[in-house]
Amino acid sequence: MKKETALRVGFVGCGGIANGKHLPAIKGVGGVEFAAFCDIVPERAEKANKEYAAGKAKVFTDYRELVRENLDIVYVCTPNNSHCEITVAALLAGKHVMCEKPMAMNYAEAKRMLDAKNKSGKLLTIGYQNRYRPDSLYLKKECEAGGLGDIYFAKAHALRRRAVPTWGVFTDEEKQGGGPLIDIGTHALDLALFMMNNYEPAYAVGTTYHKLNKQTETGNAWGDWDPDKFTAEDSAFGFVVMKNGATVQVEASWALNIADPLEAAVTLCGTKAGADMREGVGTLRINGVAHNTQYVVKPAFDAGGVAFYDGKSAKDSDIEAATFLDAVRGKGKLYVQPEQAAAVTQILEGIYASAKSGKPFVF
Ligand SMILES: NC(=O)c1ccc[n+]([C@@H]2O[C@H](COP(=O)([O-])OP(=O)(O)OC[C@H]3O[C@@H](n4cnc5c(N)ncnc54)[C@H](O)[C@@H]3O)[C@@H](O)[C@H]2O)c1
Helix, strand or coil: CCCCCCEEEEEECCCHHHHHHHHHHHHHHCCEEEEEEECCCHHHHHHHHHHHHCCCCEEECCHHHHCCCCCCEEEECCCHHHHHHHHHHHHHCCCEEEECCCCCCCHHHHHHHHHHHHHHCCCEEECCHHHHCHHHHHHHHHHHCCCCCCEEEEEEEEECCECCCCCCCCCCHHHHCCCHHHHHHHHHHHHHHHHHCCCCEEEEEEEEECCCCCCCCCCCCCCCCCHHHCCCCCEEEEEEEECCCCEEEEEEECECCCCCCEEEEEEEEECCCEEECCCCCCCCEEEEEECCEEEEECCCCCCCCECCECCCCCCHHHHHHHHHHHHHCCCCCCCCCHHHHHHHHHHHHHHHHHHHHCCCEEC
16 A cells, blocks of 8 residues: 655644643654744753654754744644634745644634635634543534434533643633633533534623632642632632523633532533533433433443453543644544634634623623
């Protein structure tokens, strides 16, 4: 069989998510040449170059130079405030783009990214890897098959007890556009809308809280945060009514006095059945009534029990990488459409706007 030409890939932002998710995942999929790395901290780009390209890639501190290179794909892995600018530049320079979540700081930026995508004819996708988890893939199929009926109530859970990201600029409201709502609420809301296949909001009511971010005895999973640098909210809640009358509740926290955290999870209630992931990531329960009896079904995602096979599914990040690279090669479709991610950004902005004004936000 003829070997495929390697796809030439460039990275903008060589921090946590580039090293923790995309670089190992793409390397695992293969068929890729790591051709360029950019970071405003040059040592980070140099380090990635050494580890993934044996020092042979080009290294930049300015993304505008990187997007001029001969590349097929640009990965945008920088803080939220530069997603739009870098993605638009890369698309207009003729590159396919994988941009990290959230798509953008606000809906206006997301629309600029969609315009650039349409103008360039290139692919744009967003890093919502939770969609590729076995429980999410199963639930999507169940929803598409009509197993839940008409889904008219959903909860998007993104609740951490004390897990404030203390590295980079996560707690900086200006650079990120917000705190837990835009950071992890975005994953849970994406999952909820995807399962409901409903992307048309009518209005939203939101509240945001800055109640714990100035405390100094933090008990935080990643060590103490700096109260002076923690300008984003520590928790946020939204009540969203969709145009078809469905309700989506969003709950997001990095710090909240709860005993049971629950993140990147949804609860769905439809006319035929309901579903939830209340037992944590990777779990799923479908509930309903049959033969006049209430039931709960728990799909078994572990097909092990064989000496040479542990039954573990592929990692979500590996499926994400393979799906995107296949789509770039014209061998499959994107699983995360940018229009869907733009609707997530639109709703998050509406929740923030309502929290600020103290009034419902009408879309
Ligand atoms: N999909 C997920 O679950 C997930 C998880 C973590 C982070 N993220 C997203 O990834 C993005 C980055 O997060 P992170 O954890 O990697 O942060 P990070 O701080 O670890 O890394 C960001 C890197 O970008 C560099 N950078 C900043 N501005 C730049 C610019 N203009 N040009 C080039 N480089 C620049 C920084 O120097 C840093 O090395 C954020 O948008 C975040 O929301 C997604």
